[in-house]
Amino acid sequence: MFAEPTFAETYTPRAGNVFDSIDREAKRIGWNQIYRYGRVRGIRKTDDGRYCIAYSRAPGNYAFLVSRYLHLATGYPAIQFLPDLQAYREKYQDFKSVVNAYEAHDHVYEQLEQQGGTVLIRGRGIVASRIVQRIYEARKRNRNIAVLHLMRSPKPQGNKFQNTQRLVKNHYEFQPFNWPKACWGGELRAMLEKATPDERKRLLADWGGTTTADRQDWQQITAQGLSEGWYQITFGEVLDVERDAQNRTITRIREQSFGEMKLLADFIIDATGLDAKVDSNPLIADLVKHYNLPVNHLGRLTVTNNFELVEMRSDRGQMYAAGAITLGGPYAAVDSFLGLQYAALVAVDGLAATRAPGVHRLNTISSFRQWLKWVLNQSP
Ligand SMILES: Cc1cc2nc3c(=O)[nH]c(=O)nc-3n(C[C@H](O)[C@H](O)[C@H](O)COP(=O)(O)OP(=O)(O)OC[C@H]3O[C@@H](n4cnc5c(N)ncnc54)[C@H](O)[C@@H]3O)c2cc1C
Known part of the structure; x- marks a missing residue:
């Protein structure tokens, strides 16, 4: 350690x-x-x-x-729900196809293992990494499982702070913990404590953001999924989420180079996190x-x-x-x-x-x- x-x-x-x-x-x-x-x-x-x-x-x-x-x-x-997914759940009263990663959602993996299917993941932090790993395990039982990972924008390079920069691979940004280690007891702890509210805002934005753990097994799963084609990353802004006649979710996105696109999936997992605002x-x-x-x-x-x-x-x-x-x-x-x-x-x-x-x-x-x-x- x-x-x-x-x-x-x-x-x-x-x-x-x-x-x-x-x-x-x-x-x-x-x-x-x-x-x-x-x-x-x-x-x-x-x-x-x-x-x-x-x-x-x-x-x-x-x-x-x-x-x-x-x-x-x-x-x-509270768990955080992306507004378009919340709108979908309210409109269709469908709490099985669109789930938050923090809700009990074993039924998703059970159905995938039995029948195969496509999962769309939103969010690219540590929770999303664990879900990709869980689906990788499910694929050992059923090869007909595909993952569409929808991200808002590409991540060509990691956050910089002074003369350090975070590592990025396949649009995932890594740091060992969710903050640099020195935030717990080192010089960054002292720096933040001394900072004004405006400086704190800037420092927290530099050190934080969405990152995942720098784990070899997770990186290997992503690389393998991309090369085998069962794991795909798409970038775009979500316009809305609807349901088709076969009860599959349709996510309509605006993609940067191809314009509007529709992504079909059996399940959508919101891995964007939790909400702790006072209200x-x-x-x-x-x-x-x-x-x-x-x-x-x-x-x-x-x-x-x-x-x-x-x-x-x-x-x-x-x-x-x-x-x-x-x-x-x-x-x-x-x-x-x-x-x-x-x-x-x-x-x-x-x-x-x-x-x-x-x-x-x-x-x-x-x-x-x-x-x-x-x-x-x-x-x-
Ligand atoms: C998936 C996951 C993995 C994590 N892994 C790590 C890790 O590896 N290392 C690490 O250091 N941290 C980790 N964390 C973070 C860690 O779990 C949290 O920092 C810690 O649990 C926070 O403790 P807490 O007491 O502040 O809040 P909580 O653990 O959320 O406890 C708050 C409690 O207050 C109760 N409560 C709320 N409102 C009221 C009310 N009005 N009346 C009475 N009770 C109320 C809630 O029911 C709850 O029991 C992880 C978190 C998650 C979600």
């Missing part, structure tokens, strides 16, 4: 290992005693400088919690509206460098946020496990600075002690 990403491909654990580790850690820290089940409906400041959290446990079963400190990490509230989460939207909270250029919550929502501060209480809802601010890799740890660490420092009861800054000795407990599977 120390050689990643320059001299070794990034370690990719199997889902089973990840879930086993989560179970072990949940048991170690006593997670069952920590959490309460419920959907938070609203958050309000109280007269005595704390926060009241209203939540529902089941339909008609509501409860309240009052606390001095609050950490919001609600993640992605797609009713809880955050209500908070922003009620307290007039500022929103950043990506439509997410504005946080300070230690992830505090300062507008929510009161004489006794403090509120922090972490995760995808804070992208666009002081830290690029907010939506990653290490990014969440970073946000939690600086939030704890913020609490310690205001002398929150029982909270101390982490130092080398306390950190090492806790690490040993983790290694030895002892409770914190």
Whole structure:
């Protein structure tokens, strides 16, 4: 792992290992005693400088919690759907042929394996790569499966930043993680933290964008698919998506050199991602509206460098946020496990600075002690 990403491909654990580790850690820290089940409906400041959290446990079963400190990490509230695909689903009420990659869509692969067919993919990030790999596996059962990968425009060269440039192959742009590694703890983290909102916008555009993992197996599948002809890349702007008499989808596109074209497919998979703008989460939207909270250029919550929502501060209480809802601010890799740890660490420092009861800054000795407990599977 120390050689990643320059001299070794990034370690990719199997889902089973990840879930086993989560179970072990949940048991170690006593997670069952920590959490309460419920959907938070609203958050309000109280007269005595704390926060009241209203939540529902089941339909008609509501409860309240009052606390001095609050950490919001609600993640992605919604899957993103391209407008033309959303229009198709609404018009034809067809939720089987047009799916989002994050929805359960095993029926697509089952039908392809049994009957063959054509899949049209939209989006060219890591999720699209995994779908192409899944179809490659399905083709081992049925050779009559074809993939049309629709991209808006060609990608002749990768993003440049200072004297570095990202690698591009077959219009896929690569980087080992979804941000340069130095965004997590290196000089790019410090650079973004110091930057003004306008500079942050520029830096995030340079470092981010749609990229996929630099994995040899994925690149080999793409190259093989292109040479064997079952995988094709087409560029164009989508005009609309309709359905033909055989219930197949027809995507009408404007292609740069050939003009209008129709692409026929049995399935369309939208792999363009998830949506975390504040207005797609009713809880955050209500908070922003009620307290007039500022929103950043990506439509997410504005946080300070230690992830505090300062507008929510009161004489006794403090509120922090972490995760995808804070992208666009002081830290690029907010939506990653290490990014969440970073946000939690600086939030704890913020609490310690205001002398929150029982909270101390982490130092080398306390950190090492806790690490040993983790290694030895002892409770914190
Ligand atoms: C396919 C995929 C692969 C990934 N791979 C990696 C990886 O290899 N490495 C890595 O570092 N990161 C990876 N990530 C990112 C990582 O999973 C996220 O950064 C992390 O899960 C975000 O955690 P979170 O707690 O902020 O949000 P989430 O995990 O989305 O959790 C938010 C929780 O809040 C709950 N919630 C929302 N609203 C309310 C409400 N009103 N009331 C109560 N609860 C609410 C939701 O139900 C959810 O349980 C991956 C993500 C995806 C989708």
